[in-house]
Amino acid sequence: xxxxxxxxxxxxxxxxxxxxxxxxxxxxxxxxxxxxxxxxxxxxxxxxxxxxxxxxxxxxxxxxxxxxxxxxxxxxxxxxxxxxxxxxxxxxxxxxxxxxxxxxxxxxxxxxxxxxxxxxx
Amino acid sequence: xxxxxxxxxxxxxxxxxxxxxxxxxxxxxxxxxxxxxxxxxxxxxxxxxxxxxxxxxxxxxxxxxxxxxxxxxxxxxxxxxxxxxxxxxxxxxxxxxxxxxxxxxxxxxx
Numbered sequence: 001x002x003x004x005x006x007x008x009x010x011x012x013x014x015x016x017x018x019x020x021x022x023x024x025x026x027x028x029x030x031x032x033x034x035x036x037x038x039x040x041x042x043x044x045x046x047x048x049x050x051x052x053x054x055x056x057x058x059x060x061x062x063x064x065x066x067x068x069x070x071x072x073x074x075x076x077x078x079x080x081x082x083x084x085x086x087x088x089x090x091x092x093x094x095x096x097x098x099x100x101x102x103x104x105x106x107x108x109x110x111x112x113x114x115x116x117x118x119x120x121x
Numbered sequence: 122x123x124x125x126x127x128x129x130x131x132x133x134x135x136x137x138x139x140x141x142x143x144x145x146x147x148x149x150x151x152x153x154x155x156x157x158x159x160x161x162x163x164x165x166x167x168x169x170x171x172x173x174x175x176x177x178x179x180x181x182x183x184x185x186x187x188x189x190x191x192x193x194x195x196x197x198x199x200x201x202x203x204x205x206x207x208x209x210x211x212x213x214x215x216x217x218x219x220x221x222x223x224x225x226x227x228x229x230x231x
Binding site: 036038045046047048051059061062063095100102104105106107108109110111112113114 | 123152153154156158164165166167168171172177209211212213217218219220221222223224225
């Protein structure tokens, strides 16, 4: 069964860059799936950040696109998220997930446990 | 505000049936498949329904999904206290070029 595990700093200062990594186990990241990030501010709903294919093709949420960079490291079977110029509004639990893309659909079928990132000075 | 609209909360007694609605538009639900996710307290979301009405392996048939026009519905029968969770609908929005979610519905099993 696919397993995903997020890692990275739990505290980031305003204006700095948030960096997270998602390690994938029991499945090759070079398969025919996309790999994505979703976040959830405390007490709020889900927000899609973006998805990336092992080739590097990526789709980003237009509302975050100017600040988001995703990358894939196939040698380590992991993928990463960078979110620049963070503010307190970026405080959230960040989830990584495996994504099924198809004609007229995108589905997150496996999720990591999530990691809380707090933006504070 | 979320692109997809869900009721903030629903409730029902154990053993009863409940439905959760998800309303959108032609650019999302109307022309794309809908998925539903269950988020138990303090845990990550879990895929419950995909392609409008398909259940992943291991999801009991007490959970069902349907879609009509620009709205989708999640149904849960034989409610159990363990079903208390937040439920989210999600789909692709062709105009926004983004995955969109509903605001979530909190299910209380009284």
